[in-house]
Structure formats: C-alpha cells, structure tokens
Amino acid sequence: MSEAGSPAGMMPSTPVVGTGRRHLNPSLFVGGGLVLLVVAMALVSYVWTPYPPMRVLGTEAYQTPNADFWLGTDRFRRDVLSQILVGARTTLYVGVVAVGVAALVGVPLGILAAMSGGWLGQTVMRANDILLAFPALLLAIMFAALYGGSTQVAMIAIGIATIPSFARITRSGALGVMSTDYVTAARAAGHGPFAIALRHVLPNVAGLVIVQASVAFAIAILAEAALAYLGLGTPTGQASWGRMLYEAQSTLRSAPHLVLVPGAAIALAVLGFNLFGDGLRDYLDPKLERR
Amino acid sequence: MSTAATGAAGAGRRAGDEPVLDVRGLHVRTRHTELLSDVDLTIRRGERVGLIGESGSGKSLTALAVLGLLGEGLTATGGVHLAGHEGNLLERSEGGLARIRGDDMAMVFQEPMTALNPTMRVGAQVAEAMTVHGSASRSQARRRAVDLLDQVGLPDPEHAARAYPHQLSGGQRQRVVAAIALANDPVLLVCDEPTTALDVTVQALVLDLIVTGVQSRDAALLFITHDLAVVATVCERVLVMYGGRIVEAGPVGQVFTDPRHQYTAGLLAASDLTAAGARRERSALPTIPGTVPPAGRFPDGCVFRNRCPAATGQCATRPPWTPRGDHGAGETASGYACFYPAGGELR
Structure with a gap:
C-alpha cells in the first residue's frame, strides 16, 4: 500500500478505496453453482437438446437411462433429458416473472408505508396483511379457475401472492434506514422525500430485497411445480418439471426414474436458490466480520 | 478568554446588525409533556454561540426544532426566523423547509459514523x-x-x-x-456535539475547521456541546440550558468566570479541575446533588429548585429573566433567570 493510495494518513492499515475481498461462504458457493447449473441448462436448451423435447419418438416407452436416452423415455416415448433442459426455461421464466411482479409492487409499497407512516402506511400494511392471508397456491388455483390454467396465469398469481413478503421486509428495512442519522442528515441537507427514498432508502434496503428475491424465487419454482402437478399450471404439450411429475404419478412403481429425475431437478433448483439466498445474506450483512 | 473579550467589545459595533437566527418563545411538546419551554435565542452574523447543558436539557431538541427536523409526535410553537426568509419557519411546509435546509441553514451531526x-x-x-x-x-x-x-x-x-x-x-x-x-455557504451552521464522538487529538482539528469555515463565510454558528472547554475555545457567547429552558446567557468570559444562575455555578464547580487538583487529598469532585429529572417531571416555577442549594418557597414561581449588562443582541443575549443569583453581593 503506497502512501499515495492512502489519503487516510491516520489509518494507514486500511486502504481508503477498498480492495479487500469478502469471504465467499460455502452456501453462496454451492447455491450459486446450482443456480448457474439451472441457468446453463435453460441456455443450452435453446441451441441443443438431444431430441426435440415434445416429439413422440419411434422408440419404446418407459426406457430406463441408457446410451441413447441418457435419462430414459416417458410413457409418450419422449426423451426425458430434453424435457428437463427445456423445463429449466419454464422454471426460470416463472421465477423471474413472479419475483419481478412481487418486487416491483412490494418494494415501493414497503418504502411508501415506512416513509409515510400515519393512516396511509397503516392502510398499505393492512391491505398487505389481507393479501398475506391467501396462500400462494390457493390464490393461484383461484386465478386458474377464473382465467384458465396457463404458465402466465400461474406465475402472475404466484407473484401477487408474494407481494406481501416483499412489502413487509422492505418496510422493516426502510423503517430502520429512516431512523438513521444519514437520513436525518439528508433531510437537514434539504433532500425531498422522493430523493431520500431513491438515493438513501432503496440502496440501503437493496441487500434485504435481493436476499428475499432469491428465497422467493425458490418458493415460486416450488409453487409452479405444485400447480403443474395439480394440472393447473403449464398445460400439456409444454415442458415443465411439475408437469413431468404429474404425468409420471401413475407409473411411480413401474418407472420410478420418471418421478425421480424431475423431482431431483426441482429439489436441486429450490435448494440452489435457498442456499444462494442464505449465502447472499451472509455476504451482504455488514455486521459479519469481513476477511 | 480573549475571544469573549473581543466578542463583548464588538457587541456595540455590530448592534445594528439584523440577527441571522431569531428564535422567540419556542415551545416543543409531546401530547402530554412540554420538553422545551419559552426558549429565546438570537444569533447575529458572524457570531458563534454555544449551547450547553446536561443530557436531556433540550439542547439537541432546540437545534432540531430550528431546522424543522423534529420527530413524529413532537410539535413546536413559537417563532423561528432566519435572515433572508420571510415569515416563521415553524409554519413552513416540509417542502418549503427542504429548500432552506442545507442551503441557508445547515447542520453537523454528533455521530460521524452514521451521518x-x-x-x-x-x-x-x-x-x-x-x-x-x-x-x-x-x-x-x-x-x-x-x-x-x-x-x-x-x-x-x-x-x-x-x-x-x-x-x-x-x-x-x-x-x-x-x-x-x-x-452552499449557509448563513447559519448548527453543530450538535460535532466532536463528542471523536478522539481528543482529532477534536481540535475538526473544531478548527468548523470555526474557520464559519468565519470565512461570516456565518452564524450555534454550537451544542456539554464540554465547557470546547465552548470556551469556539464560542463568543454561551447559553446555559436546563430542563428545557435557557437559564443563563452571556459572553463566555462573563458566564464562565462570574456565573449568576445557581445551576451554572454548580456546573462550573463540578468541572473545575484546577480547584480539585489544588486540594491536597484525593476527594470527590463537587457535584450537583440529585439527577436531571425525566422529561415532564421538572418542578414548577424554577426548573432547578429541587436540586438548588439556594432555593426557597419563592422559587415555586417562575423566576423572570434578569438582563445583565447591555448586550448588542438584545436583553435575552445576556442575563439569567434566578431569584437568588450566585456571586455579586449575595455571596
């Protein structure tokens, strides 16, 4: 560390512009790896799948994994691996849209509730509580009944059901930020409420929101799979891991690999996003020792 | 104490100056209790005024009320006027205040780690x-x-x-x-214990830059602290606060060497280390008996009477402000509110 790089002077041991690397914890590493794997599967499916995923092939049904069909074939004589790869797209698509809907609505609501207080804040949070009373699945079933079962309806319903968790976590974080000296200092410097929300509150709750997004992503994946399994989400003819489970349930005993493969894919994706969220929380938490 | 002497000498010369900050009859209350009562203070251009008192005496609250930064549930009444701005700042909207804050009046906070x-x-x-x-x-x-x-x-x-x-x-x-x-070259700078959280070695540097910054802009300074030594180095005039009221005011030299209010006298005695060092045996420093009551539990009349050695039944009525000397910034700039002033012929 040269003297020029240290305007600190009084604290020569710490560089002023940090180059210190933060510790990568194992859950961030493993979770990140699994998330990347799912993303990679989705990306690969655009350029290459062993067979057209939804095509009925001139081969036998219920094949166990072999050299031609790495993960076997299903009862419609379709390739399982190809479906898993394309299904990763659906999974990510649902997660991104559901979390996007939830965050885009929930985060501003949470900040609004924290900053306005009074009757407006109370109204927002009570409306939030009402929404929270509906389980995501129930809301999605209701939507499916109203608008028909499709991936789009499912993910928007999941997104709406996830709004309260974003609003709550943002509000609690924003309340903490609002009571800090730098927000008082920003007010003392003449910043208006909108500028304070955008420049001071939002960046300082971003960590919380990112962690919440990762966890909500896992929940959304699970919810989509559950809906597809119930026959309410992604319709037949489109690849979806939940859909694959649904179609395999009658052959659970005779062809267990048809349940195990998509089941494992769902489990790993959910585990990945959960671990990633946990690891991110530790990584972003300023209270933890940085090494 | 040379700053105080020049401050007093300069008082006559600047007598015609319009005050930069003029606070009249400022009250701050919650729904149930009054936290600040009838606070008057005036600061003229280029003047550096200290506000001292124990924790809970209402120093920071005064500053926040002046800037309109009071928390929810606190209401301020009275008058706050800033040079160059029409009308009472307390009656301004948040948006109207935001335009002034950070422009013509600015604040330095106590805790640099979180500000x-x-x-x-x-x-x-x-x-x-x-x-x-x-x-x-x-x-x-x-x-x-x-x-x-x-x-x-x-x-x-x-x-x-x-x-x-x-x-x-x-x-x-x-x-x-x-x-x-x-x-933004403010005309009024409010500092709320800006050096309390700092190392002693850094304190002097920061105080110096605040004083230089204020002097070069000919701005008014309201400096809040509980450190009497800091007030003596930074300020020309000092206001002593207790129980949400200003109990004594005046040039630093006058107040610190010849206090009138019994509270000021007690505060100075408690921090008089030279006298303590002169005593041969190790003995306890003089203290003010009792503790600061919680907000809302101050006695009627003189807020200090339950801890005051000179208090009598008369102190149950509120002592009037007794101007002292002829200070250019008006009679609230120098004086005290006490029936039995320390010093003078009563000693």
Missing part, C-alpha cells in the same frame, strides 16, 4: 448537497466537492472523494459531514 449514507461515495454526497439546491451543475458540483474536501483538510481529496464512508476514519467522516454542511 453518511454507507452506499454512496463521499464525493457524490458532497456534490449532491449542491445539486439538490441547484447551486451547481452536476460536473461543477463534482469539482467543487473535491475543493471542499480539500478545504476541510482531507489529504488527497481526489482519491477521498471516491471513497465510501466505511473506508474513512471517524475524524475524516466528520470532515466530510462538515464539507456537506458548508457546501
């Missing part, structure tokens, strides 16, 4: 203080931010401007906070 946004580079925070008031374009503001950081004595300001707050020490952060406060 800066941890997610923004400090240069951007200084620059933003200017762009938010439209006093500079974005690129001008960036350049002036570096100049300001240089003015407040940060080594290598170009580099420091790109640092995040956590990469700076407490003293450096407080300089950044001061740079933000001085960015």
Whole structure:
C-alpha cells in the first residue's frame, strides 16, 4: 500500500478505496453453482437438446437411462433429458416473472408505508396483511379457475401472492434506514422525500430485497411445480418439471426414474436458490466480520 | 478568554446588525409533556454561540426544532426566523423547509459514523448537497466537492472523494459531514456535539475547521456541546440550558468566570479541575446533588429548585429573566433567570 493510495494518513492499515475481498461462504458457493447449473441448462436448451423435447419418438416407452436416452423415455416415448433442459426455461421464466411482479409492487409499497407512516402506511400494511392471508397456491388455483390454467396465469398469481413478503421486509428495512442519522442528515441537507427514498432508502434496503428475491424465487419454482402437478399450471404439450411429475404419478412403481429425475431437478433448483439466498445474506450483512 | 473579550467589545459595533437566527418563545411538546419551554435565542452574523447543558436539557431538541427536523409526535410553537426568509419557519411546509435546509441553514451531526449514507461515495454526497439546491451543475458540483474536501483538510481529496464512508476514519467522516454542511455557504451552521464522538487529538482539528469555515463565510454558528472547554475555545457567547429552558446567557468570559444562575455555578464547580487538583487529598469532585429529572417531571416555577442549594418557597414561581449588562443582541443575549443569583453581593 503506497502512501499515495492512502489519503487516510491516520489509518494507514486500511486502504481508503477498498480492495479487500469478502469471504465467499460455502452456501453462496454451492447455491450459486446450482443456480448457474439451472441457468446453463435453460441456455443450452435453446441451441441443443438431444431430441426435440415434445416429439413422440419411434422408440419404446418407459426406457430406463441408457446410451441413447441418457435419462430414459416417458410413457409418450419422449426423451426425458430434453424435457428437463427445456423445463429449466419454464422454471426460470416463472421465477423471474413472479419475483419481478412481487418486487416491483412490494418494494415501493414497503418504502411508501415506512416513509409515510400515519393512516396511509397503516392502510398499505393492512391491505398487505389481507393479501398475506391467501396462500400462494390457493390464490393461484383461484386465478386458474377464473382465467384458465396457463404458465402466465400461474406465475402472475404466484407473484401477487408474494407481494406481501416483499412489502413487509422492505418496510422493516426502510423503517430502520429512516431512523438513521444519514437520513436525518439528508433531510437537514434539504433532500425531498422522493430523493431520500431513491438515493438513501432503496440502496440501503437493496441487500434485504435481493436476499428475499432469491428465497422467493425458490418458493415460486416450488409453487409452479405444485400447480403443474395439480394440472393447473403449464398445460400439456409444454415442458415443465411439475408437469413431468404429474404425468409420471401413475407409473411411480413401474418407472420410478420418471418421478425421480424431475423431482431431483426441482429439489436441486429450490435448494440452489435457498442456499444462494442464505449465502447472499451472509455476504451482504455488514455486521459479519469481513476477511 | 480573549475571544469573549473581543466578542463583548464588538457587541456595540455590530448592534445594528439584523440577527441571522431569531428564535422567540419556542415551545416543543409531546401530547402530554412540554420538553422545551419559552426558549429565546438570537444569533447575529458572524457570531458563534454555544449551547450547553446536561443530557436531556433540550439542547439537541432546540437545534432540531430550528431546522424543522423534529420527530413524529413532537410539535413546536413559537417563532423561528432566519435572515433572508420571510415569515416563521415553524409554519413552513416540509417542502418549503427542504429548500432552506442545507442551503441557508445547515447542520453537523454528533455521530460521524452514521451521518453518511454507507452506499454512496463521499464525493457524490458532497456534490449532491449542491445539486439538490441547484447551486451547481452536476460536473461543477463534482469539482467543487473535491475543493471542499480539500478545504476541510482531507489529504488527497481526489482519491477521498471516491471513497465510501466505511473506508474513512471517524475524524475524516466528520470532515466530510462538515464539507456537506458548508457546501452552499449557509448563513447559519448548527453543530450538535460535532466532536463528542471523536478522539481528543482529532477534536481540535475538526473544531478548527468548523470555526474557520464559519468565519470565512461570516456565518452564524450555534454550537451544542456539554464540554465547557470546547465552548470556551469556539464560542463568543454561551447559553446555559436546563430542563428545557435557557437559564443563563452571556459572553463566555462573563458566564464562565462570574456565573449568576445557581445551576451554572454548580456546573462550573463540578468541572473545575484546577480547584480539585489544588486540594491536597484525593476527594470527590463537587457535584450537583440529585439527577436531571425525566422529561415532564421538572418542578414548577424554577426548573432547578429541587436540586438548588439556594432555593426557597419563592422559587415555586417562575423566576423572570434578569438582563445583565447591555448586550448588542438584545436583553435575552445576556442575563439569567434566578431569584437568588450566585456571586455579586449575595455571596
């Protein structure tokens, strides 16, 4: 560390512009790896799948994994691996849209509730509580009944059901930020409420929101799979891991690999996003020792 | 005490000056209790005024009320007037206040570790203080931010401007906070214990830059502290606060060497280390008996009477303000509120 790089002077041991690397914890590493794997599967499916995923092939049904069909074939004589790869797209698509809907609505609501207080804040949070009373699945079933079962309806319903968790976590974080000296200092410097929300509150709750997004992503994946399994989400003819489970349930005993493969894919994706969220929380938490 | 002497001498010369800050009959209350009662204070251009008192005496509350930064559930009544702005600041909307805050009146906070946004580079925070008031374009503001950081004595300001707050020490952060406060050349600077959280070695540097910053802008300074030594070095005039009221005021030299209010006398005796050192045996420092009552539990009449050695039944009525000397800033600038003043012929 040269003297020029240290305007600190009084604290020569710490560089002023940090180059210190933060510790990568194992859950961030493993979770990140699994998330990347799912993303990679989705990306690969655009350029290459062993067979057209939804095509009925001139081969036998219920094949166990072999050299031609790495993960076997299903009862419609379709390739399982190809479906898993394309299904990763659906999974990510649902997660991104559901979390996007939830965050885009929930985060501003949470900040609004924290900053306005009074009757407006109370109204927002009570409306939030009402929404929270509906389980995501129930809301999605209701939507499916109203608008028909499709991936789009499912993910928007999941997104709406996830709004309260974003609003709550943002509000609690924003309340903490609002009571800090730098927000008082920003007010003392003449910043208006909108500028304070955008420049001071939002960046300082971003960590919380990112962690919440990762966890909500896992929940959304699970919810989509559950809906597809119930026959309410992604319709037949489109690849979806939940859909694959649904179609395999009658052959659970005779062809267990048809349940195990998509089941494992769902489990790993959910585990990945959960671990990633946990690891991110530790990584972003300023209270933890940085090494 | 030379600053006090010049302050007193300069009083006559500046008598005609319009006060920069004029606070009249300021009350702050919650729904149930009165926290500040009838606070009057005037600060003229270029004047440095200290506000001292124990914790809970209402010093910070006074500052927050002047800037209109009181928390929810607190209401302020009375009059706060700032030079160059029509009308009572207490009656302004939040938006109207925001235009003045950080422009004509600015504040330096006690805790430099938390007064800066941890997610923004400090240069951007200084620059933003200017762009938010439209006093500079974005690129001008960036350049002036570096100049300001240089003015407040940060080594290598170009580099420091790109640092995040956590990469700076407490003293450096407080300089950044001061740079933000001085960015728009305020006519009034309010400092709330700006050096309390700092190392003694850094304190003098930060005090020096605040005084220089204020002097070069001919701004008024309201300096809140509980450190009598700091007041003596920084301020020309001092206000002593207790129980949400100003109990004594006057030039620093006069108040510190010849206090009239019994509370001021007790406060000075308790911090008189030379007298304590002169005593041969180790003995306890003189203290003011009792503790500061919680807000709302102060006695009627004179707020200090339950701890005062000279109190009588008369103190159950509120002692009137007794002006002392002929101070240029009006009769509230120097005087005391006590029936049995210390010193003088009563000693």
